[in-house]
Amino acid sequence: MLSARKLKRGASNLLAGRAFVHHLHPLTHLELGTAFRLKDALRWGTLPRLYHLSNNEEKAEFLSAYAFTYLKEEIATEQIVRKLAPFRNFLEIAAQTNGQIVNFSKIADDVGVDIKTVQSYFSILEDTLAGFLLPAYHRSVRKSQRSHPKFYFFDTGVKRSLEGTLRQDILPRTYAFGRAFEHFLILEIFRLNDYYRGDCRLSFLRTKDGLEIDLVLDRPGRPTAFIEIKSSDCVTERDLSSLNRFLNDTLAGEGFCLSLDLHEKKIGHVSCFPWTQGLKALGFSPR
Secondary structure (H helix, E strand, O other): OOOHHHHHHHHOOOOOOOOOOOOOOOOOHHHHHHHOOHHHHHHHOOOHHHHHOOOHHHHHHHHHHHHHHHHHHHHHHOOOOOOHHHHHHHHHHHHHOOOOEOOHHHHHHHHOOOHHHHHHHHHHHHHOOOEEEEOEOOOOHHHHHHOOOEEEEOOHHHHHHHHOOOOOOOOOOOHHHHHHHHHHHHHHHHHHHHHOOOOOEEEEEEOOOOOEEEEEEEOOOOOOEEEEEEOOOOOOOHHHHHHHHHHHHHOOOEEEEEEOOOOOEEEOOEEEEEHHHHHHHOOOOOO
16 A cells, blocks of 8 residues: 555655646446445445455455554554554544544543544544545634534445454444445545546534534535435435425525435425435536
8 A cells, every 4th residue: 555645745846836636536436337336335345456356255354454554554654653552542433433523532532642642643544545524514614624523534444444343244224334325425425526626615514403414515606515315215304304494494505315215306405316316416427
């Protein structure tokens, strides 16, 4: 695995105006085409090497080795942190809380370090392209930056490897399946936004009364998209009551629901799509 930090250092001497930044993400569903299987993507992720492996045991071993290589090569060899043991514990907790609002204080207590160290650990993950912080939505960027973010690892399989759940299956209609589906779709949007130069700003929304919307896209020249992600194969009015209430009260933008439901429908202010069609409706499709 190449070091992201080494690559950045290697490019640091390029003259301004002559450098272009391109990120190579794990494979998207569009790149995989007919080889794409949602359940496999949720359980194992979409790193290219996985598609050359013949069985689940090999996939589990590869992902475990990948996580170990990250610790050994990227963190230990580069001497990014002074003590590797607390960082290793942090990685497991960060994986377990993937997609949740980051509680820096609680993570610091669990790891046994101070809050500033935990914040530096998350910076390391972003700097090494192991994941990204999803900020809280606010029309004011300054106010958004003062709120606690969520964190998402760059791949569903790597996340499961770090939390030690690789050998557990992910069954439909379970909490784990729903969380993995949400993680996967947010990653797809993150990757496709980058590849297609969508220039959308990604965030999530949580209001003072506890209403939470999975993803908000600030789209240049288009209304803000407020997106709910549901792993249900039959989306109902009840599933979207919070989003509809928010849109009705604020008239702030367009509402979308991406799910496993095979039928397009309109529920209140929300346009509901099968997730692949929803990505196209949001503008993330080949031109």
